[in-house]
Amino acid sequence: MDSPTLPQALAALRAELVEAVPHEAAEWLEATLGWAADADWESSFAVATRRVGRGALPVSGMPAADAARVLLLHAADADLATVTRLYQQGDAAERRAVLQALSYLHLGPEAVPLVEDALRTNDTRLIVAAVGDYAAAHLDQHQWRHAVLKCVFTGVPLTAVSGLATRTDAELLRMLGDYAAEREAAGRPVPEDVGEVLAAQPPHQPQHPQEP
C-alpha cells in the first residue's frame, strides 16, 4: 500500500531499504507497512532490527532498522501520544527512529519535548537525530542555538544540523566565537567546522539577527 502522500525522501528511503535487505525482510517490510494504518504495527516497530538486520543502507548510510521504523511511523501516521509513548518506552535505537520520523508526521510543535529530551542526553546517536528538519522547523531560536552548541560540545559535526545556513544568527555566531576563544585560550584546537561557520560569517559583522 503506497501512501499517496509519501514524501519523495521517504519513497527513496523505502526503495533503498527494500533493495538492500534480504528478500524475506523486504517481504516483511512490505506487509507490515501495508497494515500500518490499522493492525499491531507497534510490535513490528519493536522487532524491526531483528527483521531487517543491523546493517546500514548503502546510499543514505542510515541503519536499515531506523529506515524501517521511520517508514512504519509514517505509514501509521503516528500521533503525538503514540510517538511520545514509543520514545519514552524505547531503547536508544527506537528513540532515534522516532526523532528522525517527526518531520514526516502530522505534528506541530507539540513534539518538541522529545527533541528537548534527546538534547539533554550526551548520546550523540540521539543528538544527531534530534537536530534534523523537525528541530529546524520548531525549536525556538534560543533552543536551537543551544542545540547547535550541544553538537559542538559533544563532537557531532555541524553537517548534521538541519537549517544551519538559514537559522544561524548573530547571537549563535557570538556564542561560537566565544567558544573558539575559550578553546584557543586553553591551547586547544577549534573544531574545523566551527571555524568554517565563523569564517563564513564573522561574529563581529553580524548578519540580520532573527530573534523569535
Place this chain on the structure above:
Amino acid sequence: MRIFDPHIHMSSRTTDDYRAMRDAGVRALVEPAFWLGQPRTNVGSFLDYFDALLGWEPYRAAEHGITHHCALALNPKEANDPRCVPVLAELDRYLRKDSVVAVGEIGYDSMTPAEDEALAAQLQLAVDHELPALVHTPHRDKVAGVTRTVDVVRESALPTERVLLDHLNETTVAAAKDSGCWLGFSVYPDTKMDETRMVRLLREYGTEKVLVNSAADWGNSDPLKTRRVGEAMLADGFSDDEVDLVLWRNPVAFYSLSGRLDLGERPERDDYAGNVLRRGAPADS
C-alpha cells in the same frame, strides 16, 4: 586474548575502567540489572536504570570499542521490598528490546517467600520471551541456597541448559554442574573467587560451560579480573584455545541462546553518513 565479561555492573564504574578493559582485551560484556548500592524507593527508579542499560551504557561502552548487552530483572534483594515488586509488571515490555540477552540477575538473597515468588515469576518471563536466565546464588547460606535454586529452576518451564548459575565456588560447583546449568564464577580481589582458586576449579571440573566474570560493582572489585584469570590459566599450562573457550566462546554460546547477541559492526558508530563520526572535540558538555 579476547574477553567477554558475562557479568559486570558497568553503571558503577568510571569511563576510565572502560578504557582499561578495552586495553586488557575486553571486547564484549553483559551488564545484568541489580541494585543501586542503596535501596530504591519506587518503580520509576528501575525504569530509569533499565533505560540507562539500554541507552547510555551501550553508548559509553561503544566509545571504547566494547559491545554492551544487558540482562534485566528485579534483583533478589529488592524482591523483598513492596515498593519495588511492581516493576515485575513493567518487565514484559523491556524484555523485548534488542540488546536484552537474558533475564537477570534473579535468584535468592535471603531466601524469603517474596524471593520465591519473584524468582518463579521471572523464570517464566524468560520462557515467555525466549531468553536464558542469569541466576545469582546467595552469598549467605550458599550451599543450601544453590540446592534450593536448582529445585526452583527444575520446577520452572525453563530448561537448566538455559540457566547460568553465578557466584559459584568450591562448595557449590559440583551440585551446579550436576544440574545441567551453565557455571558462572565471579572473581574478586578479596571475596567470592580469586584467580588461583579459579584455575584449580577449571583443572578439577573442566572448561565446559564455565564462564568467568569480574562482576565489578559497588564493592571492592576489579574489572580486569577476567584478564587475570586468563593469565593464570596460561601460567598453569592451559592452552590459548582453552582460555578463549572460557573467556569468549562459552559466554558467547550462553547468551546466543537469546538469539539476540550481536557482536557485529555497529553501523551507528562509524558509518552513518559520517553523521556521528566524532571530530575529536571535547566531550565535556
